[in-house]
Amino acid sequence: xxxxxxxxxxxxxxxxxxxxxxxxxxxxxxxxxxxxxxxxxxxxxxxxxxxxxxxxxxxxxxxxxxxxxxxxxxxxxxxxxxxxxxxxxxxxxxxxxxxxxxxxxxxxxxxxxxxxxxxxxxxxxxxxxxxxxxxxxxxxxxxxxxxxxxxxxxxxxxxxxxxxxxxxxxxxxxxxxxxxxxxxxxxxxxx
Numbered sequence: 001x002x003x004x005x006x007x008x009x010x011x012x013x014x015x016x017x018x019x020x021x022x023x024x025x026x027x028x029x030x031x032x033x034x035x036x037x038x039x040x041x042x043x044x045x046x047x048x049x050x051x052x053x054x055x056x057x058x059x060x061x062x063x064x065x066x067x068x069x070x071x072x073x074x075x076x077x078x079x080x081x082x083x084x085x086x087x088x089x090x091x092x093x094x095x096x097x098x099x100x101x102x103x104x105x106x107x108x109x110x111x112x113x114x115x116x117x118x119x120x121x122x123x124x125x126x127x128x129x130x131x132x133x134x135x136x137x138x139x140x141x142x143x144x145x146x147x148x149x150x151x152x153x154x155x156x157x158x159x160x161x162x163x164x165x166x167x168x169x170x171x172x173x174x175x176x177x178x179x180x181x182x183x184x185x186x187x188x189x190x191x
Contacts, residue, residue, distance in 0.1 A: 019061040053134040060145040088165030091172040102149030
């Protein structure tokens with residue numbers, strides 16, 4: 001295993017674990033809220049607020065994992081019939097588009113955090129949470145997505161500039177059905 005692959009696996013493992021713990025905690029809170037409301041006609045309040053924050057933080061973590069694991073959805077019905085050079089260009093274009101989207105989302109998040117700070121915004125909920133706290137965590141999660149979303153297009157464009165289209169497609173292109181089956185079987189065996 002090369003060091004960058006090991007680093008990517010560690011990165012995705014951490015992001016996946018943070019997301020998993022967040023969603024499990026949310027599931028427990030929703031369950032407790034539902035039971036308390038049903039059995040005692042009391043609402044704990046704020047669980048819906050926490051759910052919104054959890055999803056806002058969890059989404060960029062999932063984006064980072066999908067990006068690093070090459071598990072984002074691709075429709076490659078035409079792709080597989082194209083020449084190697086065209087596929088390499090499409091692979092470079094797709095990773096660049098993902099990187100640009102990440103930059104856009106990060107800029108939007110920064111703008112939101114700055115506005116939240118300037119206006120000292122609070123949630124319109126019973127808890128009246130100062131939004132700078134959840135928005136700061138959201139910004140951190142968006143940064144987790146941004147880092148590989150910038151690094152990978154640079155790597156892809158470097159490979160393209162060096163004329164290594166085959167390496168680019170191997171690292172950034174969609175896997176063949178045989179490769180995906182092998183990856184699933186390897187994962188199953190590892191578990």
